[in-house]
Amino acid sequence: MLRESVIEAISVPAYWCHTGNLISLATTSSFLSTTTSGSVSVSTTSSSASISITTTTPTPCFCTAWSQISPAVAACMSITLDNIHAPASSAIILTKLKTGATVTFSGKTSFAFTNSSQFRPLQIAGNNVTIQGAPGSIIDGGGPQYWDGLGSNGGLPKPGQFMKVQITNNSIMKDLYIQNYPSHGINVAGVLNSTIQNIVLNNSLGDAPNSISKGLAAAHNTDAFNVGNSINLLLQDCKVWNQDDCVVVSDSSNVTVRNVFCSGSHGLSIAGGGTGPGHNISNIVFTDSIVTNSTNGLRIKTDYNATGSVVNVTYSNIQLSNIKTYGIDIQQDYLNGGPSGIASNGVKVANISFSNISGWVVPKAADYYIFCGDGSCGDFTFDNVDIRGGTKASRCNYPAEGCPGPYTAEYR
Structure with missing residues (x-):
């Protein structure tokens, strides 16, 4: 015979919220899953249950790698580009900034050698x-590589x-x-x-x-x-x-x-x-x-x-x-x-x-x-x-x- 139960409180270790992995835990009586950070849904079965937690990593607005820039532009109102080194043929593209956004260049921004007259290393629109x-930041174009x-x-x-x-x-x-x-x-x-x-x-x-x-x-x-x-x-x-x-x-x-x-x-x-x-x-x-x-x-x-x-x-x-x-x-x-x-x-x-x-x-x-x-x-x-x-x-x-x-x- 099926038996219903209610889970009143579940304590989840904090580190689970940062792994980005699917975590399962056997219990005696309920099924519980998180599909987004901070969201919990509960369902029950007759004899056993599992907790399934799916977490998402927040978009970094403080960027320390070139690959983080595009998602930050899409999501953030205040963006810091800290010591960014752009790989070859990879521009820093800030052309889809949110209205009212702020971008701060921090540390040294640099670019790998790109052998093209069509390449535009830094593009800004908004x-x-x-x-x-x-204060103290530098944007370096790598000119001696080309001059x-x-x-x-x-x-x-x-x-x-x-x-x-x-x-x-x-x-x-x-x-x-x-x-x-x-x-x-x-x-x-x-x-x-x-x-x-x-x-x-x-x-x-x-x-x-x-x-x-x-x-x-x-x-x-x-x-x-x-x-x-x-x-x-x-x-x-x-x-x-x-x-x-x-x-x-x-x-x-x-x-x-x-x-x-x-x-x-x-x-x-x-x-x-x-x-x-x-x-x-x-x-x-x-x-x-x-x-x-x-x-x-x-x-x-x-x-x-x-x-x-x-x-x-x-x-x-x-x-x-x-x-x-x-x-x-x-x-x-x-x-x-x-x-x-x-x-x-x-x-x-x-x-x-x-x-x-x-x-x-x-x-x-x-x-x-x-x-x-x-x-x-x-x-x-x-x-x-x-x-x-x-x-x-x-x-x-x-x-x-x-x-x-x-x-x-x-x-x-």
């Missing part, structure tokens, strides 16, 4: 997210963009120290209503030649911040040591870049134009910054035979020193392999303001160079602009009165 570095003096123009395949960032809706990325990235640094793509601040990109190790760079700086094409297709971005309080553009803005509007230090770079740049519609840049401010030991100081470059516009750009309160080629450079004959020497007029460049700009270039440099297409430049203003030191004649075909500054020679 709404109203916080991306931050803990050959050619960058993305040839040689050894290397990650074309070290970090891709697409943060929106009051997101912030801050307090990151990044060093030795292989080629292009941070691709700020499609950022909306967000702030990037207190970022250090230190590629100074790449200034020196290595055994395969043939006397050239080992690192090349190491743009720090490539800003594109972004609206309402504040980029501030950053320091850069690199071998290409410090900050370059393209196809964006309402971008402010302030309190930036640039060394070894190609300067604070606008890159305008492209093929087809949509290559427009407007309302860009560069202010309260320093550019030193660099190829150019302040630059607007528009592609040869391109279309688009660059309007409402302000450079203010900027100090230049030890500039190697041009203090202020506006040219409409830009090509990646070198200028064409023929300025095209498909990109409108207008309402460009320079105020409180001072500093010096090396003797072999030119203080100013402005080379506009026929009728494509307008409304340039220079207020308290004084760049000196270049013995190479400044050349400006716009405005009509020629270049600003003490060493003026019009280029016609």
Whole structure:
């Protein structure tokens, strides 16, 4: 005859909750199973019973291994990546963060060698997210494994963009120290209503030649911040040591870049134009910054035979020193392999303001160079602009009165 019984209390040793195994225990009268942590169901049989406990391991939000990152992104609002080493061909992907999530890089983040120009080691996207570095943390791109003096123009395949960032809706990325990235640094793509601040990109190790760079700086094409297709971005309080553009803005509007230090770079740049519609840049401010030991100081470059516009750009309160080629450079004959020497007029460049700009270039440099297409430049203003030191004649075909500054020679 079947006999019913009730188990009023069962005491389970605590260590059972951490094994992740199926545990069975013979009893005299009941069947009891746990299908999730903290859940118990009871059934009875006539003469014997068993306890079957199935446990699940909690998702770690404090990650110490690359394999833990994906489940943490799916489950956690606060994630710490502590001393993560990503295996070869394995990116740190943070593109499906929960709205409002926080990610903190702690310790040293590193990446195994990946021989591919399509590889993007670090990918970030999210709404109203916080991306931050803990005090003393380092993100190391392993640049010396790739550097050959050619960058993305040839040689050894290397990650074309070290970090891709697409943060929106009051997101912030801050307090990151990044060093030795292989080629292009941070691709700020499609950022909306967000702030990037207190970022250090230190590629100074790449200034020196290595055994395969043939006397050239080992690192090349190491743009720090490539800003594109972004609206309402504040980029501030950053320091850069690199071998290409410090900050370059393209196809964006309402971008402010302030309190930036640039060394070894190609300067604070606008890159305008492209093929087809949509290559427009407007309302860009560069202010309260320093550019030193660099190829150019302040630059607007528009592609040869391109279309688009660059309007409402302000450079203010900027100090230049030890500039190697041009203090202020506006040219409409830009090509990646070198200028064409023929300025095209498909990109409108207008309402460009320079105020409180001072500093010096090396003797072999030119203080100013402005080379506009026929009728494509307008409304340039220079207020308290004084760049000196270049013995190479400044050349400006716009405005009509020629270049600003003490060493003026019009280029016609």
